[in-house]
Each structure stands twice: as structure tokens, then as C-alpha cells.
Amino acid sequence: MNSLIEAIGHLPPALIYAVVAAAVLVEMIILVGAFVPTLTLLLTLGALARTGQIDLFLVITVAAVGAAAGDLLAHRTGRLLSHRLRTGRLGRRIPATAWNRAETLMTRHGGRAVFLARFIPVMRTITPYLAGATHLPYRRIAPYSLTAALLWASAEAGAGYAAATSLQHILTMSGPAIALVALVALGAAFMWRRCSRPAPRNDTPVGGDTSRPGCDRLPAPPAAR
Helix, strand or coil: CHHHHHHHHCCCHHHHHHHHHHHHHHCCCCCHHHHCCHHHHHHHHHHHHHCCCCCHHHHHHHHHHHHHHHHHHHHHHHHHHCCHHHHCCCHHHCCHHHHHHHHHHHHHHCCHHHHHHCCCCCHHHHHHHHHHHCCCCHHHHHHHHHHHHHHHHHHHHHHHHHCCCCHHHHHHHHHHHHHHHHHHHHHHHHHHHHHHCCCCHHHCCCCCCCCCCCCCCCCCCCCCC
8 A cells, every 4th residue: 555655646646636537437347347446546545635745625526527427438338239238248258146236236226226336346337337228318327326426436535535544554454353353263163063063972971971071161052942
């Protein structure tokens, strides 16, 4: 994160805003969009705005306008390609589960699907295409697209701005913390399975204790009534 801030910080402000707009627009290209790290970029620019090098309001505005413009272009492209969208060369490279989820959103929520998909990676790329392919008028999705774009850009850039001093520590410590929690969970699951297995019959003394070593403190299951 620090290296990314340093790299972007050397650019002129006008070029930084251009990078934001280009990244958000490129994210709306099918297949390519999955590899554009807009979250990292907006968090970084929010942190950079905290230093005063760029303006947070302009970052949010440029990102929101770029996202709304991307939705419009994707809708027009989807309307043009129609049913060929999913069966085309690029469309076939997207997992069928992603298409199915996007179609479910469109079926259940209509124009609101564009709003919901804006906060889900990959979904925000393909949902506007499906809105166009199903001939849903753009005027039906425009209010949702604009609102979601503004909220999305504000949340991600604002989070970077608010957590500028501690963001690096969070990103650094999250990996070891997750690993520690996973190890504890695996250890607990192993002990539970070990203690819940019945002892072999040939090792159980007549009238003796059937509990396993280290498991004598586990509470007994309640008796059936």
C-alpha cells in the first residue's frame, strides 16, 4: 500500500483523476474488469487525499461519474448484442454461476439489481449488460446506477481517507490474525471429533471409565426424555 501511494503521489493531480476514471471504466469491460483493483485504488487515493495532495471530493466525483458512465455503456452494449452477449467469446469465459446470479438479480429486482450489483465484484460488471440484453429501458436503471455509483465511491474512498493512519497496519495484521483464528478453529474441531468418538470396545474395561484422556471435562449430552 505504501509503495502504491508513493507511486501515485508522484503523478500530477489531473493525471491521478484520469487514472481513477480510466480504471473505473475499464472495470466495466467483461472479463477484463475482474482484474482491475478499484477497491485498492480508491482506498489508496482516499489515504492520499488525507495528506492534502489531492481532493477527496474530486476523487469521489470522478469515480462516481466513471461508474455511472460505465453502466450506461454496458447497458447500450448489452442491448446491441442481446442474446449473443452470454454466448460470445468473452461471455463464455465468465463462469456460469456468475451469469446465473446476475440473471437472478435482474429477475427479482429489475432496475434495483444494478444498485445491488455495484457493491459486488464481477456482478457490477455484467449486470448492466444483462439489463440491456433484456431490453430494460435505461431510464429505469439510471436512478439506481447514479445513486449506487455515488455511495460506492464515497464508501471506498472515504474509508481510505478515514483510516489513512491505520490502513497499513490493518492490511499487515489481517493475514496473521486470520491464520491464528483458523488454527484455533481446526484445533477445536480436532479435539471435538476425538472426544466425541466412542472408545473401542476391546479397550474398555468392564465397569470402567469409557472417557478418553483429555476429554473427561466435556459435558455429557442431555438425556432423552
